Amino acid sequence: MRAAERELMARLPEGALMQRAAAGLAAACAELMGRVYGRRVVLLVGSGDNGGDALYAGARLARRGAGVTAVLLSPERTHPGGLAALRRAGGRALATRQKEDAAAVERAIRSADLVVDGIVGIGGKGGLRPDAAPLAELAEASRAAVVAVDLPSGVEADTGEVRGAAIRADLTVTFGTHKPGLLIDPAREYAGSVRLVDIGLSLPDEAEAEALQHADVAALLPVPGAESDKYRRGVVGIAAGSSRYPGAAVLAVAGALRGGAGAVRYVGPAGDAVIARFPETLVSDQGPKRAGRVQAWVVGPGAGDDAQSVAEVLAQDVPVLVDADGLRLADRDLVRARKAPTLMTPHAGEAAALLGVSRGSVEAARLHSVRELAERYGATVLLKGSTTLVASPGGGPVRVNATGTSWLATAGSGDVLSGLAGSLLAAGLSALDAGSVAAYLHGLAGRFAADGAPMGAHDVSESIRSAWRDVMS
Ligand SMILES: NC(=O)C1=CN([C@@H]2O[C@H](COP(=O)(O)OP(=O)(O)OC[C@H]3O[C@@H](n4cnc5c(N)ncnc54)[C@H](OP(=O)(O)O)[C@@H]3O)[C@@H](O)[C@H]2O)[C@@H](O)CC1
């Protein structure tokens, strides 16, 4: 962002970029309020350009008849042009450090229709400072809608971490491009809905994070051609389930059957349960080594302590997805030594165990955790969660999946995901594509299946076809 801004600013008249940002911001605020005339708007204004955006947008709203009050966190370092513009438009300013203003600040926020958070943008580090934190509390407690400028103040733009107090917004209006913090939890939750305002930047080709959209997924989904037979479409092997957890095998197969592979081979002790539900499955109890032709393996869901199967699968020179118990049983050196791609799919608890840290610290630093795991194992890692992340071992953009829903936090949902991703691996997708496309379809399927009501993992597997059609349509 910084580099792209510098490059563009050098070619534009001074202040032009900020005017573009402020115009987009004011338009979004106006749309949110429905009408502007007579509305009460409070601007929270920090000492940087983020505050400048808020002031210029406030001036635009004041010119259309809103009553605008700016709350200045450091009056002596407030963006001078922005403040002058607001005053010219009839807005007023209060200072948080002035004792006589404190009560007026509180009153203004309490009775506002809209609070615009221009405390800090991409120039911020750490949570809100002690003078700014009470403003976030007041804004949250008031009935006003809260619009964050560029980012909710207090969240980390580059990582999505939240290290202290932060603004909770209903809408974030961001400039130029999405920042990782707007896509990755926990910060994403603070952002509310996100609207992107194009300010004309040319951005570098390689992003820190990227989120697939329908068209991207449609272009990656395998479609059988006229020449296809089941081997060309790919055979996925599922080594999962145990006498204790036969359901994990059934659910992984359920996901695999909807993932585009030409055939699903099941290996393990739950063959009867699998066949009873899905007669099209090829089953065997001879172990992965003697299973016959397979183009990609899934190992681990419900596997209990079957270390033998995990080792046999990892020894094969085809793409392998390791999930659940498999993650615990997989030898790190064996994974690192593999030539074919490996895709590991931990949730936060499993990732924490692999990294030797607490679950909380993985959840607080998801981007760092997924990168670290990919690096340590030399594998592609899909970290499940409210925003699922997929990282490649060699670096490059981390894929963020935004289709998930909290209804997906249900038993067996991960087994369906691993079958689905394994099937896509067998169909020839790279580990990064297979993981991120599977997460996308799985999230969408979860939304379709839930449709506002609780659901089970088998419902998700049954909705994968609807998700696929939705993406292709
Ligand atoms: N450049 C452009 O052309 C365009 C830029 N644009 C806009 O500019 C924004 C970036 O502006 P920026 O670089 O001025 O930094 P900004 O985010 O306002 O914050 C810096 C100030 O915050 C303070 N501060 C730091 N941490 C803090 C904390 N935890 N809690 C509280 N305060 C904290 C810090 O104080 P200091 O450390 O100096 O005391 C410093 O003064 C960007 O997000 C976008 O909105 C758009 O208009 C498009 C065109």
Ligand SMILES: [K+]
């Ligand atoms: K902000």
